[in-house]
Amino acid sequence: MSDNQILIHNAAYIITMDYERRIIKNGSILIENDRIAALGKMLDFSQLNVDKVINAQDMVITPGFVNGHCHISYAHATRGIFPDDLGNDYLVNVFRLQDSMSPKEELLTSLLAITELLSYGTTTIMDPGSTKHVDLCMDAYEESGIRLITGIQVTDRENPYRMAVYSHDDAIRTTESFITEYNGSLEGRVYAWAMPFSPEYVGGTLLRELKLLSDQLNVGSTLHVNNAGKFNSNVSTEPPVVALERHGFCGANVALAHCVGLSDQEIASLSSTGTAVITCPTNVVKNGGGYGKNFPLSELLDASVRVGLGTDAGNNSNLLETNRSMYLAAVLIKDATGDAAQIPAEKALELATIDGAKALGLDSEIGSLEVGKKADIVMYDTLRPEWQSLFNPVNSLVYNADGRSVKTVMVDGRVVIEDYVPKFVDTEKLIRQVQDIGADMMNRNKMSFPQKWPIV
Ligand SMILES: [Zn+2]
Numbered sequence: 001m002s003d004n005q006i007l008i009h010n011a012a013y014i015i016t017m018d019y020e021r022r023i024i025k026n027g028s029i030l031i032e033n034d035r036i037a038a039l040g041k042m043l044d045f046s047q048l049n050v051d052k053v054i055n056a057q058d059m060v061i062t063p064g065f066v067n068g069h070c071h072i073s074y075a076h077a078t079r080g081i082f083p084d085d086l087g088n089d090y091l092v093n094v095f096r097l098q099d100s101m102s103p104k105e106e107l108l109t110s111l112l113a114i115t116e117l118l119s120y121g122t123t124t125i126m127d128p129g130s131t132k133h134v135d136l137c138m139d140a141y142e143e144s145g146i147r148l149i150t151g152i153q154v155t156d157r158e159n160p161y162r163m164a165v166y167s168h169d170d171a172i173r174t175t176e177s178f179i180t181e182y183n184g185s186l187e188g189r190v191y192a193w194a195m196p197f198s199p200e201y202v203g204g205t206l207l208r209e210l211k212l213l214s215d216q217l218n219v220g221s222t223l224h225v226n227n228a229g230k231f232n233s234n235v236s237t238e239p240p241v242v243a244l245e246r247h248g249f250c251g252a253n254v255a256l257a258h259c260v261g262l263s264d265q266e267i268a269s270l271s272s273t274g275t276a277v278i279t280c281p282t283n284v285v286k287n288g289g290g291y292g293k294n295f296p297l298s299e300l301l302d303a304s305v306r307v308g309l310g311t312d313a314g315n316n317s318n319l320l321e322t323n324r325s326m327y328l329a330a331v332l333i334k335d336a337t338g339d340a341a342q343i344p345a346e347k348a349l350e351l352a353t354i355d356g357a358k359a360l361g362l363d364s365e366i367g368s369l370e371v372g373k374k375a376d377i378v379m380y381d382t383l384r385p386e387w388q389s390l391f392n393p394v395n396s397l398v399y400n401a402d403g404r405s406v407k408t409v410m411v412d413g414r415v416v417i418e419d420y421v422p423k424f425v426d427t428e429k430l431i432r433q434v435q436d437i438g439a440d441m442m443n444r445n446k447m448s449f450p451q452k453w454p455i456v
Pocket residue numbers: 069071128224257312313
């Protein structure tokens with residue numbers, strides 16, 4: 001089979017995120033099939049007979065962003081319905097709405113979330129176990145070309161969220177068969193992990209067994225920990241990460257989401273066990289969680305804990321753009337500490353790319369633009385007011401640009417967004433379908449939230 005070659009030519013800057021953190025001015029990238037075959041400074045590719053040339057003049061190119069925690073399957077259908085004063089009660093409503101979705105509704109809603117994520121430069125996501133009909137939603141993953149970690153959410157304790165309560169054996173069996181069926185599918189773009197929901201609703205014995213199972217199957221596991229910033233002292237008298245270490249649910253293949261309010265003891269535990277953390281600043285700030293004072297980002301980095309970014313769901317944080325989490329991580333710690341040197345732009349961009357890939361154990365394949373790595377590539381159009389003037393592309397990307405300028409996106413060497421247009425879907429038709437799905441879901445659940453201002 002002859003190689004399918006794409007040449008990205010004449011880029012203003014290629015921010016490689018490679019080991020030396022080289023930024024190549026006037027650069028080119030050659031892609032063969034799903035991988036980067038060459039990149040450099042205006043390499044002479046004139047002898048090549050490539051299948052496609054992308055003129056990247058005035059573009060800044062980065063690796064695809066990595067979002068380590070975002071629920072894609074339900075939120076877009078009812079996004080923005082919860083009033084600010086609902087507080088944490090929104091969660092019961094989320095689960096009630098989600099419970100009433102048909103498989104087809106879940107597929108279309110997932111596809112819209114993926115369309116947003118890819119359109120704004122996120123090429124790898126972790127959907128933390130909340131998709132109920134992965135068998136059908138595989139169509140959305142296949143059509144869109146997204147790179148995705150998925151799983152099946154399990155609990156073994158009664159919960160107020162209508163989550164299925166499994167027996168210990170069923171939880172293990174279900175997780176094992178899910179991983180066996182899906183891990184490595186869609187040419188390796190789908191990764192399947194163990195996904196217990198949270199320490200409040202999953203007992204220590206099951207956590208231990210699921211971690212052992214993920215070790216045996218050579219995959220990862222993830223868990224929601226402390227998204228509210230306070231651990232539930234009715235359930236445990238220990239800080240959650242300390243309890244997780246005692247249960248054996250820590251290690252190099254574990255990524256704990258949220259982890260607000262970590263103590264020094266927990267940071268030490270994360271560091272010594274090599275456990276990763278996915279932080280979702282968009283979620284924390286929307287819920288009044290005090291990100292800058294309650295999430296010890298600098299302390300985690302100082303302790304060499306792997307940290308990646310997430311956004312949580314489109315109807316709690318409401319923002320799915322990894323770019324927004326990157327910006328918030330960069331500015332909120334500065335604000336809280338009064339020290340503008342904290343989390344510099346370079347570190348914020350690392351969190352969104354190579355650090356995020358490391359947190360998910362995928363850095364040998366993605367997270368940087370290097371020969372041999374997967375061609376997951378984002379091209380930002382800088383001929384836009386928010387990018388100007390352009391002298392320091394890292395500062396401009398982190399502090400003044402956002403997903404609006406993402407012009408072309410490639411995953412696994414396949415162009416999925418071209419000149420701002422998703423190539424895998426009729427976006428307008430999909431938007432109208434998901435709007436109707438949301439209206440139907442609220443009707444059938446007799447759910448409405450009065451708006452503060454009259455709609456006339
Ligand atoms: Zn979550």
